[in-house]
Amino acid sequence: MESASSMLSPGETTLLALDPVIASTSSDLVGDLTYGQLSRSTLVTLSTPNVMDLPAVADEATHSISYTLSRTQAVIVEYVRDDKTDLFQVGRSSEKPIDFVVMDTAGAPPPTQGSSAGQSTISRFACRLLVTRRDAGDNPEKPVQACVFAAGFNSESNIFLGEKATKWQENNNMDGLTTNGILLMHPDGEFVSGNAKAGKWREVSVDGNIFSLREARSSSRRGEEQRDEANVLMDGSLIDLCGATLLWRSSEGLQQSPTQRHVERMIKIVNAGKPQCPVGLNTLVLPRHNSGVPNQLMYVYLQCGHVQGRHDWGFVAGANERQCPMCFVIGAVTKLEMGLEPAFYVDFEPPTHAFNPCGHMASEKTVKYWAFIPFPHGPSGYRAMCPFCAISLEGYPGFTKLIFQDNID
Ligand SMILES: [Zn+2]
Ligand SMILES: [Zn+2]
Numbered sequence: 519m520e521s522a523s524s525m526l527s528p529g530e531t532t533l534l535a536l537d538p539v540i541a542s543t544s545s546d547l548v549g550d551l552t553y554g555q556l557s558r559s560t561l562v563t564l565s566t567p568n569v570m571d572l573p574a575v576a577d578e579a580t581h582s583i584s585y586t587l588s589r590t591q592a593v594i595v596e597y598v599r600d601d602k603t604d605l606f607q608v609g610r611s612s613e614k615p616i617d618f619v620v621m622d623t624a625g626a627p628p629p630t631q632g633s634s635a636g637q638s639t640i641s642r643f644a645c646r647l648l649v650t651r652r653d654a655g656d657n658p659e660k661p662v663q664a665c666v667f668a669a670g671f672n673s674e675s676n677i678f679l680g681e682k683a684t685k686w687q688e689n690n691n692m693d694g695l696t697t698n699g700i701l702l703m704h705p706d707g708e709f710v711s712g713n714a715k716a717g718k719w720r721e722v723s724v725d726g727n728i729f730s731l732r733e734a735r736s737s738s739r740r741g742e743e744q745r746d747e748a749n750v751l752m753d754g755s756l757i758d759l760c761g762a763t764l765l766w767r768s769s770e771g772l773q774q775s776p777t778q779r780h781v782e783r784m785i786k787i788v789n790a791g792k793p794q795c796p797v798g799l800n801t802l803v804l805p806r807h808n809s810g811v812p813n814q815l816m817y818v819y820l821q822c823g824h825v826q827g828r829h830d831w832g833f834v835a836g837a838n839e840r841q842c843p844m845c846f847v848i849g850a851v852t853k854l855e856m857g858l859e860p861a862f863y864v865d866f867e868p869p870t871h872a873f874n875p876c877g878h879m880a881s882e883k884t885v886k887y888w889a890f891i892p893f894p895h896g897p898s899g900y901r902a903m904c905p906f907c908a909i910s911l912e913g914y915p916g917f918t919k920l921i922f923q924d925n926i927d
Contacts, residue, residue: 574594575594575676576674577675578673578674579675580596580597580675581596581597581671581675581676582594582596583595583597584676585683585685586679586680588681593687601651602653603649603650603651604648604649605647606618607645607646608620608646608670608759609642609643609644610640610641610642611642611672613642615670615671615675616642616643616670620644620759620764621640622639622761639760640759640761641698642672643671643672644668645668645669645700645722646666646669646670646671648664648667649662649664649665661770662769663750664766664768665748666749666751667722667723667724667725667726668696668699668700668722669696669700677724679694679696683696683697684738691725692725693723693725693727694723694724695721695723695729695732695740696724697736698735698736698759699721699735700721700758700759701719701722701894702719702728702749702755702756703720703755704752705717705752705754708754709752709767710774712864712865712887714754714887716891719894720744722749726749727749728743733898734897735760752768753767753768754767765862765905775863776865778860781856781858784868784869785806788804788868788924789803789804791922792925793816793825794926795829796824796843796844797827797831798829800813800827802826804816804854804879805855813828815827815853817852817853817877818851818852818872818918818920819844819849820849820852820872821847821848821918822845822921823918823919824842824844824845826842826843831843839851850875852874853877854872854879855877856869856878856879857884857904859905859906862880862884862888862906863884864883864884864887865881865883865884866881867883868881869920870882870919870920871885871886871917872917872918873885873888873904873917874912874913874917875909876907878907879920885917888905889902889911889916890902895910902916
């Protein structure tokens with residue numbers, strides 16, 4: 519893991535002060551930082567207008583957050599190392615301090631007027647997770663705790679909140695928000711079992727406090743502080759980076775969830791029923807990895823849910839719709855594909871439902887759970903989306919119950 523010499527003891531730091539966070543280094547991660555108990559924040563009056571010249575900021579080994587109050591005043595909060603937690607950072611940057619590099623979701627609209635669609639809305643150093651370590655002597659059954667904070671340390675181990683950033687001081691603690699913000703939603707209920715509902719979206723600050731959402735995603739006024747809520751992640755918590763959303767699964771939750779093998783077994787069970795195309799009467803095959811033989815692929819009529827093969831029956835002239843030969847309902851048709859990421863499943867049931875319009879299949883409870891999660895979209899809107907491909911769902915309720923013609927002999 520690490521050598522003792524790579525760790526700082528709390529006494530070694532802190533010329534400037536304060537909110538000690540604590541860092542230690544593990545072999546594959548950059549700086550594993552944790553928050554220790556809080557001491558005081560220090561207001562620095564700058565003789566030079568450049569906060570970069572301060573020793574704690576210039577020193578790469580020292581992690582610090584600079585809150586610039588004016589051209590001549592800044593508060594620098596310095597963090598020190600600890601061997602109880604690990605820091606993991608998430609962002610768009612491919613530089614070393616980022617452990618999980620994320621890309622934008624295609625088609626994400628700009629959160630503010632004036633920013634162009636080509637410009638990413640995800641910060642290069644978007645957020646950081648502090649995860650408690652399981653020490654050798656610890657009970658291995660003890661769940662680890664993970665907390666999320668807005669903003670990540672850059673390659674110089676700094677976070678800067680400039681003059682224009684939303685920030686404030688309370689009880690001697692500095693805090694602030696990043697430009698597009700990091701939003702957090704805990705499920706209301708247990709993710710595993712599928713009986714949970716969407717919770718409320720909140721914003722998490724740089725210091726890990728929870729606020730109601732701003733009026734618009736990047737407006738300068740913070741929401742109201744939610745003192746009885748925390749930034750501790752639960753199984754199924756969602757972290758929205760503005761352009762990509764992360765799903766947090768705890769190891770305890772994943773142990774009670776389907777695996778890749780289970781998903782593949784479900785594909786085999788669908789195929790074992792020898793589903794037939796009611797028009798061509800040929801046997802259809804659900805492919806394992808979104809490939810497959812064209813003439814055996816399954817298509818669903820999204821209005822009625824009838825599953826059929828590829829055939830020429832029921833084209834509607836001048837429209838992108840087809841008439842179902844089973845029930846004569848007219849609507850869109852799409853290819854069926856198994857949703858392959860097991861962490862998105864809330865139970866072990868077979869894939870009886872599919873999202874509209876993409877045709878990704880999953881269990882009924884999985885599809886219903888995701889179809890009713892409102893994902894932040896644009897400056898202040900929401901949308902429902904398929905977790906497997908991030909396409910916006912269409913129609914109400916945004917999914918279809920599949921009707922197979924199978925198990926007929
Ligand atoms: Zn039909
Ligand atoms: Zn999809």
